[in-house]
Amino acid sequence: MASLTSMTSALLILQFVFGESSHKYLHEDHYIGQQHNPEHDMHVLLGNEDSEETKKLSPAEKRQRMMAIVKKIDKNSDKLLSAEEITLWIQHVYRKYALDDAEERFPEFDTDSDGVVSWEEYNMVAHDQLISFDDSAVLEDPEQESLRYLHQKERRRFEFADVDGTPGLNVTEFLAFTHPSEVDHMSDFAIEDVLSEYDTNKDGFISLSEFIGDVRSDEGNTPSQWEIEETVRFKDLYDQDKDGKLNREEQLRWVAPNSYGSAREEALHLIKEMDHDGDGQISEAEVLKNLETFMNSEVTDYGRQLHVSHDEL
Numbered sequence: 062m063a064s065l066t067s068m069t070s071a072l073l074i075l076q077f078v079f080g081e082s083s084h085k086y087l088h089e090d091h092y093i094g095q096q097h098n099p100e101h102d103m104h105v106l107l108g109n110e111d112s113e114e115t116k117k118l119s120p121a122e123k124r125q126r127m128m129a130i131v132k133k134i135d136k137n138s139d140k141l142l143s144a145e146e147i148t149l150w151i152q153h154v155y156r157k158y159a160l161d162d163a164e165e166r167f168p169e170f171d172t173d174s175d176g177v178v179s180w181e182e183y184n185m186v187a188h189d190q191l192i193s194f195d196d197s198a199v200l201e202d203p204e205q206e207s208l209r210y211l212h213q214k215e216r217r218r219f220e221f222a223d224v225d226g227t228p229g230l231n232v233t234e235f236l237a238f239t240h241p242s243e244v245d246h247m248s249d250f251a252i253e254d255v256l257s258e259y260d261t262n263k264d265g266f267i268s269l270s271e272f273i274g275d276v277r278s279d280e281g282n283t284p285s286q287w288e289i290e291e292t293v294r295f296k297d298l299y300d301q302d303k304d305g306k307l308n309r310e311e312q313l314r315w316v317a318p319n320s321y322g323s324a325r326e327e328a329l330h331l332i333k334e335m336d337h338d339g340d341g342q343i344s345e346a347e348v349l350k351n352l353e354t355f356m357n358s359e360v361t362d363y364g365r366q367l368h369v370s371h372d373e374l
Contacts, residue, residue, distance in 0.1 A: 124349065131348055141342040147328035152321065159240035166239065167232050177229030180219055214254065221250040242317040251316045252309060266306040269295050 118126070134142050134150040170178040170186045184191045222238035223230055224246065230238055241247035259271045272295050273288060284292070299307055299315050307315065314323050335343050335351055 127348065128345065131345055140345050141340075142344075142348070143342050144325065144328045144332055147331055147343070148321065148325045151324040151327055156243045159243040160236055163236035163239050164232060167235050170235070177227070177231055178235055179229040180216070182229075183219065218250060218254075221247065245321075248313055248317055252312055255312055255316045266308060267312060268306045269300075272299075272307070 131142065132138075134146050136146055136149075167178065168174070170183055172182050172186065181191055218241065219230070219238055222234045222241070222244075224234060224237075225231065237244040237247050241251055255267070256265065259267050259274070261271055269292065273291050295307075296303075299311050301311055301314070302308070310322060314326075317323070332341060332343055335347050337347055337350070338344070
């Protein structure tokens with residue numbers, strides 16, 4: 062049987078991998094320090110792939126494939142990309158990443174190949190055993206209590222994802238379990254989860270002090286670089302109404318960055334950066350005007366959708 066330490070570590074890793082992996086595409090490269098990273102903009106439109114493969118495309122191939130993507134985004138075929146069209150596309154792109162990941166992982170957990178992943182199957186694959194705790198008990202041993210808490214949280218997410226009334230998770234429900242930020246109905250779970258961990262005064266909001274938590278600099282009252290960065294992130298990225306606390310919608314911006322609201326924000330940002338004629342939309346010419354600059358960047362890591370069949374998108 063695995064040790065408590067290894068089991069706790071495994072649960073922590075799974076919480077990170079399943080809960081956060083799909084977030085990275087939207088935010089990890091959006092800013093370099095506090096400076097906007099322009100390469101992120103085309104990353105959002107194109108996806109993520111080895112930059113060396115992108116560099117192998119000729120200018121004509123890049124233009125042709127980019128225009129194919131633009132046509133996919135342009136639902137009304139007016140040769141202009143509106144904020145709504147871009148918003149829906151961003152959601153589509155990252156949900157497809159998440160679905161691909163869930164479909165790839167699913168057979169590993171569906172050990173009896175019956176089309177659903179049971180709680181027992183998930184435990185045996187993820188933890189090598191069926192873990193069982195009394196949910197109402199609080200254990201005296203800190204390590205055991207930590208394991209019980211993480212396992213209880215994991216079980217709640219599993220049950221919240223199971224929406225069809227039959228035991229076990231089908232592929233769609235497995236997507237909700239492994240990538241809750243990509244599935245709208247999981248937003249309630251995400252908010253409940255973040256409030257239970259951060260909302261220490263139980264007022265339904267998250268203040269800056271609650272957001273930063275107990276991690277403090279060891280150098281007296283001088284804030285650490287991490288605290289400074291998190292404070293800026295709280296104030297600039299999440300606290301949109303500037304009232305010093307995060308309400309439900311602002312909490313969703315934090316824990317579910319691929320939600321409609323956050324995708325909309327990214328769409329408006331893209332328009333601001335690329336809309337040179339000020340009509341509030343992005344034309345094909347405006348896309349192409351930025352194309353080579355971003356494509357030929359030495360640090361680019363986008364372009365996934367230039368290398369897949371457009372029937373797959």
